[in-house]
Amino acid sequence: MKKQLAAVFLGTLLALGLGLRARADRDGDHDRDARSKPESAGIHPNAAPSEPLIRGAEMLELSKAAQALAGLQTQPLRASHHVPETQAYATVVDLQPLIDWRGRYQDAQAQMAITQSAATAAAQTEQRLRSLYQTGHNASLQAVQSAQATLLADQARAEAAQANARMLLDSARQQWGMVLTRWAAEPHASPFEALALRQQVLLRVILPMGSAMEHPPARIHVAGPGRGARASALFISASPQADAYVQEPVYFYRTPAGTLASGMRLVADLPQAGTPTGGVLIPASALVWHADQPWVFIQTDTMHFARIRVSEPVAVQGGWFVHQGFHPGQPIVTTGAQTLLSAQLAPKNGSGAGDDDDD
Secondary structure, X not given: OHHHHHHHHHHHHHHOOEEEEOOEOOEOHXXXXXXXXXXXXXXXXXXXXXXXXXXXXXXXXXXXXXXXXXXXXXXXXXXXXXXXXXXXXXXXXXXXHHHHHHHHHHHHHHHHHHHHHHHHHHHHHHHHHHHHHHOOOOOOHHHHHXXXXXXXXXXXXXXXXXXXXXXXXXXXHHHHHHHHHHHHHOOOOOHHXXXXXXXXXXXEEEOOOOOOOOOOOOEEEEEOOOOOOOEEEEEEEEOOOOOOOOOOOEEEXXXXXXXXXXXXXXXXXXXXXXXXXXXXXXXXXXXEEEOXXXXXXXXXXXXXXXXXXXXXXXXXXXXXXXXXXXXXXXXEEEEOHHHHXXXXXXXOOOOOOOOOOOO
């Protein structure tokens, strides 16, 4: 059914004056053949676009009425700049182990405060009893010795609590690094709160082999495997642990949580140092595919469209960055490009384009 509707639609376009002509700059034979044939109503085989033909481009002639029927829309290409990027892989980290560690560290801090307070009180008691004993007042040697024993025990407990807290810090630094450990250890108003409340998620970014960076970028972009909407991620620190398989550095970043869940795998784009490359931004809706190649249609004048292959497109926010083959201001078809491609690839025999004469 869809094929029948497409055939009817293409036939209507052709009736309104759709002329299919494969024109290459290197070959003018087709134009000479076309001049020897009578013109059909609404078809102008001798018409030439006002702009010079793009080398190797196939031209399509479409009357204004047919353009309106196809719903064609164009917009000028915008100048753009692109910073070369290194593609890496990121994983949304399960933060529960660090949250559990935070609870243990807070308990250790509380225990440290309790034992330190007890040791301070025991020291004051021992000093008071020793002073009374030395001045011959109401304090026995046994009381002084008991106070000293209590002081030593409380000091030992305080030192053990401090050692436990230091051990927890050292252990976390080995796994999470200095920055994340410091954030988790702070009691309030820390960036860790946004991670713990799942306003943000922690990302573990692994660079591909041979792509180590001396200074990781402060901001990167991440997207799902399908390369949908991209989100910004901010640098936290380098991980103290390298990846076991790739043997390359690992970096921690944070990004808004959105719908990201622990364990999800993402694609990360890390900008490289260097001068941005100039080019144009091709809207996503303008790109069409044929023979495993990307193409766009550029309007060369009011009735002519050139199909041009897009060389080395780079996916960016809002479309594709291209550094060669186009210039800013060229009118590109953003709506109806697939219709133009279907019309251009339609069989010419019996198309009504006037290319074949059965009589």
